[in-house]
Amino acid sequence: MGDRSASSVTGHLEALFKKYDDVPREVVVKEDILREGIAPSRAALAHDPRHETYQLFSWDPSRPEEMEEQTAAISLPDILVLEGGQYSLRPVRVRPRIREKSAYALDVVNGGLAVCDRATSTPLVPVVPFPPEPECFSKAFDDGTLYREICGLECHIIAFRQCQYWGKQEECKFCDINENARVKMRLGQVKTLQPKKTDQVATVIEEYLVNQGIELTSHPYYRTGVRHVHLNGGTVTTSLQGAGEQEFYLNYVDAIKQRIGNRFPICVQTTPWTKEMEQMAYQRGVNVRMSNFEVWDSSLFKVICPGKSKYIGREEWIRRMLEQVDIFGEGNVCSGFVAGVEMGRPWGFKTVEEAVRSSTEGMEFFMSHGIVVRPISWCVEGLSDLGGQPLPPTDYFVQIDRNWFEIWLKYNLPPHAMFSGVGPGVNTYPNSGAMDMGLV
Ligand code: SF4
Numbered sequence: 001m002g003d004r005s006a007s008s009v010t011g012h013l014e015a016l017f018k019k020y021d022d023v024p025r026e027v028v029v030k031e032d033i034l035r036e037g038i039a040p041s042r043a044a045l046a047h048d049p050r051h052e053t054y055q056l057f058s059w060d061p062s063r064p065e066e067m068e069e070q071t072a073a074i075s076l077p078d079i080l081v082l083e084g085g086q087y088s089l090r091p092v093r094v095r096p097r098i099r100e101k102s103a104y105a106l107d108v109v110n111g112g113l114a115v116c117d118r119a120t121s122t123p124l125v126p127v128v129p130f131p132p133e134p135e136c137f138s139k140a141f142d143d144g145t146l147y148r149e150i151c152g153l154e155c156h157i158i159a160f161r162q163c164q165y166w167g168k169q170e171e172c173k174f175c176d177i178n179e180n181a182r183v184k185m186r187l188g189q190v191k192t193l194q195p196k197k198t199d200q201v202a203t204v205i206e207e208y209l210v211n212q213g214i215e216l217t218s219h220p221y222y223r224t225g226v227r228h229v230h231l232n233g234g235t236v237t238t239s240l241q242g243a244g245e246q247e248f249y250l251n252y253v254d255a256i257k258q259r260i261g262n263r264f265p266i267c268v269q270t271t272p273w274t275k276e277m278e279q280m281a282y283q284r285g286v287n288v289r290m291s292n293f294e295v296w297d298s299s300l301f302k303v304i305c306p307g308k309s310k311y312i313g314r315e316e317w318i319r320r321m322l323e324q325v326d327i328f329g330e331g332n333v334c335s336g337f338v339a340g341v342e343m344g345r346p347w348g349f350k351t352v353e354e355a356v357r358s359s360t361e362g363m364e365f366f367m368s369h370g371i372v373v374r375p376i377s378w379c380v381e382g383l384s385d386l387g388g389q390p391l392p393p394t395d396y397f398v399q400i401d402r403n404w405f406e407i408w409l410k411y412n413l414p415p416h417a418m419f420s421g422v423g424p425g426v427n428t429y430p431n432s433g434a435m436d437m438g439l440v
Contacts (some may be wrong), residue, residue, distance in 0.1 A: 001430075006116050009119070013032060013181055016398065020393075025087050027088060027424070029092065029124075029125070030082075031398055033115065034377045034393050034397070035377065035392075035432075036102045036104050037099025038099065038106050038115065039076075039102045039105050039106065040096070040107075040406045043108040044113055045075050048129070052075070053077075053078055053156065054152040055074065056161055056232060056234075058381050058382070060383075061387075062100045063387070065371075066100055067098060067100060074189050077130055077153065078129075078154065078156075078430070079096075079154075080115075082115060082127060083126065092427075093094070094430055095379075103117070105121075107121075109126070112126055112127065113126070134153075143349055145197075147204045156234055157201055159248075159252055160236070161177070161233065161235050165306075165308070165311075172311065172386050173305075173386050174386050175384055176382075176383035176384040181193050198252050202259040205229055206259050210260055210264075228264055229264055229416065231268045246277050253286055254284065256322075267418050269290040269291070269292070270369045271308070272289070272312070272324060274320065275399045278323060278327050278328075287332060289324045289333050290334045290335070290418070292336035293335045294336065295342050295359075295361025296359055297349075298314055304344065321333065324371075325369060330370040331372060331415065334374050334416045334417075334418070335366055336375075340391060341386070359400060362402055370413065374434075375400055377430075378391065378392070397432075401433045401434040424436050
């Protein structure tokens with residue numbers, strides 16, 4: 001669990017390629033970059049600056065005050081597409097998680113961006129040039145709200161950027177949603193914490209997805225990307241704008257469906273609801289459900305997800321997710337696992353073997369019931385309760401990805417509806433290498 005910032009990454013990567021010769025190199029490189037984070041140079045930040053659009057969490061191991069440029073956290077796009085380079089990688093999509101001490105640098109090389117070995121300044125893999133920014137992203141509503149504040153590049157809508165699981169006794173320990181909102185407000189990087197207006201959400205989606213979507217998705221940066229709406233936000237335990245959690249989120253679904261009909265699926269990411277409520281959500285037009293389970297082990301679930309444990313409970317959460325499959329169908333129900341957090345200190349497993357065994361048991365359970373697990377390789381966000389903790393070694397992440405793929409094949413599951421497909425060069429999900437698994 002050491003810091004490799006001072007030594008070259010190439011020897012480390014090549015040892016992993018040899019050890020995991022049944023795993024595509026794209027998976028190994030991706031997991032190592034996700035684990036290590038990336039340190040952008042000033043030149044890289046100035047090269048083709050973009051606004052990060054999906055900022056519900058910071059996704060950065062470094063806190064803003066530790067960054068060389070405080071705006072670094074919001075100046076890169078949500079996703080870097082890496083292709084070619086020293087290891088002839090097929091396109092692989094990675095979320096740039098900023099960590100100033102990372103062994104990987106993002107720098108400008110020969111007029112383009114590249115991920116480099118920081119110790120030797122050797123370019124490892126070029127970054128595919130960013131696509132043109134969608135025209136509508138520069139537009140604003142009369143109240144000053146920018147379109148791009150409403151809808152992210154992958155049609156990610158952050159309806160509510162806080163979580164009513166509040167404080168250390170309730171917030172998930174790995175999650176920095178509330179602190180991230182406070183810090184971004186303080187730095188002026190976010191204008192308001194008020195929930196998005198339903199009519200504005202519908203307007204932006206219509207313009208972005210319907211009017212510009214096909215043109216955008218033909219760009220190599222996206223390949224098969226944006227063909228859905230992903231509605232996300234924090235949990236509502238009491239009420240928000242006079243509505244309970246379900247009604248609050250379904251109000252957006254109503255507005256979107258009324259505007260653009262059924263052409264694009266809508267995924268709603270919230271806590272799992274009772275069977276009757278899920279049936280109602282389906283009838284109101286929800287196509288896909290995502291209720292993240294986070295960590296499989298029952299004692300760790302209580303400690304790491306105290307709010308989920310208190311308000312719903314582990315067994316009830318599982319029961320409701322199994323019911324979701326009967327309502328929405330296989331491939332349309334997904335659960336995120338924060339892969340690696342089960343090694344978080346002081347409660348977690350002490351060895352990679354125990355941690356991999358536990359999470360693999362959880363993946364097997366859910367996938368055997370038709371729920372596609374989505375591993376989210378743990379980003380130790382600097383603003384979260386676990387900020388600064390050491391990460392599991394890359395071995396852990398590679399083994400989880402390999403096991404995920406074996407289980408996914410075993411149950412002959414479809415890819416999750418929100419992501420393109422499974423395979424190196426195909427997967428569009430940036431936070432884990434699991435869906436980049438396939439032929440070496
Ligand atoms: S439920 Fe947990 S992971 Fe989700 S937003 Fe709230 S605190 Fe974060």
